[in-house]
Amino acid sequence: MEELFRSGHLSAVIGLRLANGRDVVVKVRPAAPRVAACVEVQRRLFQAGYPCPEPLTGAAPLGGDIATAEAYVPGGAMLPSADRAAAAFAEAFARLLRLAPSPAETSVLEPAPSWAAWNHAGDGLWPHPEGTDVNLDEVAGAEWIDDAGRRARDRLRIGGSAAVLGHCDWLAGNLRWRGDSLLVVHDWDSVTADSEDVLVGFAAALYSSVDADELATVEDTRRFLAAYGRARGRDLSADELQRAWAAGVWTRAYDAKFQHAAGLPITSLSENEADERLRRAGTARP
The missing domain is CATH 3.30.200.20 (Phosphorylase Kinase; domain 1)
Incomplete structure (x- = not known):
């Protein structure tokens, strides 16, 4: 061997x-x-x-x-062509949700990975990160991150459809492409159950269009959400769109909070971008 x-x-x-x-x-x-x-x-x-x-x-x-x-499935490119990235990532995600079994057909999937656990059972805003003893709720500073996460979570607590199964870590590093055709998706420990709009919002906020080391811009996310609606044959409703934007804010705010707690540069979200994404989620600052 x-x-x-x-x-x-x-x-x-x-x-x-x-x-x-x-x-x-x-x-x-x-x-x-x-x-x-x-x-x-x-x-x-x-x-x-x-x-x-x-x-x-x-x-x-x-x-x-x-x-x-x-x-082992080797090979493949990290990204499809830039002008097809939003559609390619969205179509791959829509196909996944269409083919996945229902949550009722699986055994326990709780707890969700921390970056997807906006509705975790703990008392604080942030779930406990895997692999560390840090309590993010006790980490001071960068209060705008807590504010963004709280606003996103509060929006997600309103509405929502029945849970479906999907992949909550739709980063470019977990997918490989042959041209604009999907070759393989990795990291199936990231399966979780949530409403469709939340899972789509995670994916739309995490994928990459031109650089695998950079997360989706606001415009990238808008394009993904539109492409996802086309791929599933029905545009996202106004409520689904707002919840999708909120879900993207929450997962990226969680990562930003973790980066802040670890003393790392905050690269997952900026304050200005959080404000714009929250505005699209219908929960902008007063």
């Missing part, structure tokens, strides 16, 4: 070439009941023809952690 690569942040991701010549990816992360459900959703999507790696195992204990294995 030969090790091909090793990477990962919250998980250890190890590429292996087995003795029979087959290339696989093994992922090892802290044990959590939701991992088994994520693998099952990935398996169902693969069987439905969605471009994701084929799961080769279920979730298996490994010491105090849990491990899974999947087929």
